[in-house]
Structure formats: C-alpha cells, structure tokens
Amino acid sequence: MPTVHSATYDLLRRQGLTTVFGNPGSNELPFLKNFPADFRYVLGLHEGVVVGMADGFALASGHPALVNLHAAAGSGNAMGALTNAWYSHSPLVLTAGQQARSMMGVESMLANVDAPQLPRPLVKWSYEPSCPEDVPRALSQAIHTANLPARGPVYVSIPHDDWGHAVDDDAALLSTRQVTSAAQPAEAQVEALAERLNAARNPVLVLGPDVDAYGANALAVALAERLNAPAWVAPSASRCPFPTRHASFRGVLPAAIQGISDRLAGHDLIVVIGAPVFRYHQYAPGRYLPDGAELVHLTCDMQEAARAPMGDALVGDIHATLEALVPRLPQSDRARPEPLPRPEPQVDPEGLLTPETVFDVMNALAPEDAIYVKESTSTVTAFWERVEMRHPGSYFFPAAGGLGFGLPAAVGVQLARPERRVIGVIGDGSANYAITALWSAAQYRIPVVFVILKNGTYGALRWFSRLLDAEDSPGLDVPGLDFCALAKGYGVEAVAVSARHDFETALQTALEDDKPRVIEVSTTTIEP
Numbered sequence: 001m002p003t004v005h006s007a008t009y010d011l012l013r014r015q016g017l018t019t020v021f022g023n024p025g026s027n028e029l030p031f032l033k034n035f036p037a038d039f040r041y042v043l044g045l046h047e048g049v050v051v052g053m054a055d056g057f058a059l060a061s062g063h064p065a066l067v068n069l070h071a072a073a074g075s076g077n078a079m080g081a082l083t084n085a086w087y088s089h090s091p092l093v094l095t096a097g098q099q100a101r102s103m104m105g106v107e108s109m110l111a112n113v114d115a116p117q118l119p120r121p122l123v124k125w126s127y128e129p130s131c132p133e134d135v136p137r138a139l140s141q142a143i144h145t146a147n148l149p150a151r152g153p154v155y156v157s158i159p160h161d162d163w164g165h166a167v168d169d170d171a172a173l174l175s176t177r178q179v180t181s182a183a184q185p186a187e188a189q190v191e192a193l194a195e196r197l198n199a200a201r202n203p204v205l206v207l208g209p210d211v212d213a214y215g216a217n218a219l220a221v222a223l224a225e226r227l228n229a230p231a232w233v234a235p236s237a238s239r240c241p242f243p244t245r246h247a248s249f250r251g252v253l254p255a256a257i258q259g260i261s262d263r264l265a266g267h268d269l270i271v272v273i274g275a276p277v278f279r280y281h282q283y284a285p286g287r288y289l290p291d292g293a294e295l296v297h298l299t300c301d302m303q304e305a306a307r308a309p310m311g312d313a314l315v316g317d318i319h320a321t322l323e324a325l326v327p328r329l330p331q332s333d334r335a336r337p338e339p340l341p342r343p344e345p346q347v348d349p350e351g352l353l354t355p356e357t358v359f360d361v362m363n364a365l366a367p368e369d370a371i372y373v374k375e376s377t378s379t380v381t382a383f384w385e386r387v388e389m390r391h392p393g394s395y396f397f398p399a400a401g402g403l404g405f406g407l408p409a410a411v412g413v414q415l416a417r418p419e420r421r422v423i424g425v426i427g428d429g430s431a432n433y434a435i436t437a438l439w440s441a442a443q444y445r446i447p448v449v450f451v452i453l454k455n456g457t458y459g460a461l462r463w464f465s466r467l468l469d470a471e472d473s474p475g476l477d478v479p480g481l482d483f484c485a486l487a488k489g490y491g492v493e494a495v496a497v498s499a500r501h502d503f504e505t506a507l508q509t510a511l512e513d514d515k516p517r518v519i520e521v522s523t524t525t526i527e528p
C-alpha cells in the first residue's frame, strides 16, 4: 500500500523536483527519513540562505525548486528571501513541517499556528491539507500553481504525522500529470499590436526580466532591429533581457517617475515587454509619460497589467507573442540607433580600487558567458555600463531589493548552471545578510567566485540620505569587517586586495579553480 511518503517522492521524482533545499527541524524528519538515493539535499544554515539558493536555482534552471523549511520560525526566517522570489516570478515550492495534528490546537512547541497565513502575501497559494490522504494532491497542486503564469512561490504546511499514512493507488495518477499553459494571444490581438507599432513614428522598447525568463532575448533583438528602435532595460532590473553592447541598447532606466519620462521624451509609443510598469524606487514625482507618448505593455502577469498607472496591456506568453509579432512588422527605414560610447577608465586612488576598475577587470577576464549575481546597490549603473552581457540568463539581482539574495542565489545559480562560471558581485553591507551561504558553497564545492566590494558603508543609503535630507542618520557605516576571516570560518579560501594587479591575479586564480573563493576588494564609494 503506498503511503503519503512514497507517493510524495514518486510525485517529486516524476515532476523533476529531486533537489531539496532545506534546513530541518524535528517536524521535517518524517519527510526526510529514507531519503531516496536519486534525490539531493542542499543544506543552508539559515532559511534565508535556503530560499535564496532555491531562488537562484529555479531562476537559472527555469524549473520549479523544492524547499523544505522548519515550521513557524523557519518559515518566518524565509520571508525576506520570499519578497524577491515573489517579484521575480520564481517557481518555488515551499514545504514546511507542522506539529502532529493532535498537538496543533494546544499550540505545543513547533506548532505553526495558522500556518497558511504566515507566508501571505508573498506566495501565490498557501495551504495545509485537512487530512493526510490529501498531502500528495496538495503538493501536486502546489507544483503546478508555482509553474503556471505568472509563476511564483507557493507554500504547503504538512503535519509530521501524515507521512506514514496510507493513500490509495490512485495517488499515482498525480505523478504523471502535465499541466501547461498556452497563453498565446489571439490573432486579432497580435495584429492590433503590430498595427500600433507600424503606426508609431518613434517607438522605444523597455524590456524587463520576463523577456529573459521566457528566453525571448533573441526575439527582443529581432524586434529592436526590425523597428530600428532603441531598447532600454526596465528600472530595478533583476535580469538582463538584451545584449548590453548591441547598438540599440540604451542602459537601465532610472527607477523614478520623472526620470523615466525624461529619458523617453520624444518617443510616441513606449513598448514595455516583460516588466511591471514600473518598478519605481526613489520617490521622485512627475509625469508618468512624456508629452505625446502612449504606452503599450506586454506582460505574463495579470496583476502587473491591472495595477499599472497608465497604458494599455496585453497579458500573454512573452515568447509566443513576440514570435507571432515580429514577422508581421516590415523592416523600418528609420536610422539605426548608434551604439553607446564606451566609458572611460577610472583612475584609482592609492590603496583603493574604484568599482569602475573592478568591473573593467571583470569584463576583461571573465568568460564571455559568465553569469553575474549582483547585490551592491550603489554600483549597479557602473556595472551595466562596463560589463558586457550578451547571453540569456547572465544576470540576477534581488527583484524586491531584499538584501541577502546575492550570496545564496549565486550558489543556487552555479548549481543549476555548472557549465558557466558564476561571479557574485556583493556589497560589504549585503554580504552579511546571508553570509552562511559561504558554508554551503564550501560544503558542496560549488565554485562561485564571490567578489565583495568593501567600501565600509551602506553606499546606496548614503545617496538616499542626501535625497531624503537625512544625512545625519545613524547606522549607515559598516566598518571593521574582515571577509577573509569570515570566509575562512565557513571553509572558503579568501584574499583581500586593494590594487588592480592584485585583483587581476586573484580573479584569474579564482576563475581557474574548481572550488569557491572570496575576493575582498577595498573600493571607493560611488553614487548609484
């Protein structure tokens, strides 16, 4: 007779979720016992690391990832990482152990009181099965809910005395289910979009993370070339949807209402693809659109479409829609955009490196298909100007700006993409939120190159403090951190550098190694 335990592992195996990212408690042991030999468990020492690794793994692989957390305390620790997974449309299947059913009501230790409520609103669906026999079906619903557009995290709480319960043979019907979506816009919808583009005098593209998530980067290039239109990356970029040295590439839009309108002034049609409209950040009120401009928005996420403050929107599959759209457009006779000029090298002060130099060296030495996991807020602009990214899946940044993503996500990305080198570019502030990810990288010998930019301060907050007239705020500096000692403590080799040649040597050595390494670089602080 199959049990909840055996039926669940059959389901997970057939649905391709054989890597479990977790941090266990007693509630989880009945799920983890008799752990199948064809499954892999990746331990994180904090649940923010567990979810961060799973997030990087899911985003880089394009498939759902399974997470197993401890009840309330474990799930609570994961909430910060969930903010990023929610906004990056990351298909995470979070499971959490619950106290035994008869012990929940008295709120005994490790009872997850009102479990489904805890992760809301950062999950698409949250559930605790009402009886043990429903656990396999609930997990099947969780997998498909996470994976259907718009993709996103889900949460299932499972009492630990459910796993041994018998289930009937029909539970096996779950494991072979294939649930997919077409989301192909109708002929008339594609035609209407084509007509609008054809009628535009001076269209501009604004491309978001879901272009990269749907593998539609080449279609975005084809669209830009067919229109001879400039292509901006949508603000607060969490992925790279367009080759950064292409002639149409114009950089990342500022995350400010008036700033965006200023950059897009003169265009009569703004075509936003695969991004919310928009992920503003600093409060800089202004006009949502430049004079004379209209906006049309293609998104996979109905909530993005519904909540936008302006424009028309079409909800559909990004890849399928562009595939249907591009052939309908005649080759424009507009002048092709001129490539952006290359930035000048920066002069480094004695004993420090500018972030610009760090990125110039990275661009020179890293493989052309390197993957960057970025979490140093003040250096984002300099990075996009100086580091070339041309392949899909080359860049990941916390989609909600929730720090503690970078280190673990870099581990998860490298686990998903062993054929490409992953370089984590992490601020000395951000590095502390999930520093224990270094232990997982060492334990599982996941060869991420962690470059920690040490400017001794929360650089982005220094900038914000000026913007918000709060420059006398306390708590903006992080002096006295020794990331070589910290890395050593977690089993990762590390070196500290403060001169260009030393960084070149350290980076080259790390790129040639098959184990993780930390490079602590003393840098100046720059404006975001």
Ligand SMILES: Cc1ncc(Cn2c(C)c(CCOP(=O)(O)OP(=O)(O)O)sc2=O)c(N)n1
Pocket (backbone or CB within 6 Å): 080, 375, 376, 377, 378, 379, 401, 402, 403, 404, 426, 427, 428, 429, 430, 431, 433, 455, 457, 458, 459, 460, 461
């Ligand atoms: C979990 C969490 N805590 C606090 C913040 C606030 N915060 C903080 C603390 C920043 C400073 C980041 O400093 P860094 O050293 O990582 O990078 P820079 O010096 O390049 O800004 S940026 C920012 O939004 C956050 N975004 N997420």
Ligand SMILES: [Ca+2]
Pocket (backbone or CB within 6 Å): 427, 428, 429, 453, 454, 455, 456, 457, 458, 459
């Ligand atoms: Ca810093």
